[in-house]
Amino acid sequence: MLTETMLMAEFTVDGPLRSIPLPFLEGLLGEENACIAESVVSQWVVMLILGVVFFILGRNLKVKPETKRQAAAEWIVGFFSGYVEESMGPRYKRRYGPYIGALFCFIFLSCLMGLFGLRNPTADVSVTGSWAIVTFFLVLFTKIKTGGMKGYLHSFIDPMPFMIPFNIIGDFANPISQALRLFGNNLSGMVIGGLIYFALGSFAIALPAVLSLYFDLFTAVIQSYIFVTLTMSYVAMADMSED
């Protein structure tokens, strides 16, 4: 059949999700052929790296910094809390600084996973979608907390009652577009990289490295920056309290 030949063609991009069979899961869940998506496994790697790095950075802190390690840790924390303060105002600094910093580091390292031969977790829509859902609930929480239930419901008929459907669609469109933006950017980089490798065949020497620098490194920085910036501006826009 034509589809089979289309699917079995030589050219493969890591498009469809690969699953990794894990033997210890079989014993744990009692199911045969227990598999887990590759993007989840590479997220575990990211979590492990981030956990170890920040555990080492955060150990034995002194009031007066003595080591370079502590200076680096303070610089990272200061950078993110300053960035949150600049984008959302001083009230949000303490509450959102840790979340935004963790999200940025996680997305950045996830995008870099493609360089190390693992699957890029952000090229999986379920991963980016879950982050966008967190943003959606943060926006909901901020709206209800600052405006009350009445203010939240009133925001739907603002500025005119006939705008209700548009406001409801707008509430859901923001997280969807946020998830798809990160997903599409990273997946397109992966697909283009796969196409270049396929086209060059055994002559794939220098060009894929240059392209990978753009599609993995540059996209990683820009997209993680954009994702956290949009998260912050959505939450800051949802604040209905009058200052």
Add this chain to the structure above:
Amino acid sequence: MDNLGFVCGASAIGAGLAMIAGLGPGIGEGYCGGKAVEAIGRQPEASGAVTKQMIIGDALAETTGIYSLIVALLLMYANPFIGNFK
């Protein structure tokens, strides 16, 4: 020509047509970058803030292009129409 071949070919053409939407974000981001250069030329000391806003504007302008890309990728890798012919 069997039906499956027709659907596969039409899907490939559809994926190509979907990517015509890439024109829009290209033009939009071009305007965005041009205006940012103008703004920096007028006020070089504000280049940091302008660049930041420009990147966010680019990201928002890109959304429609990303949607078309996702439609194209769905047609190529997860075609919803092929299931009818199995």
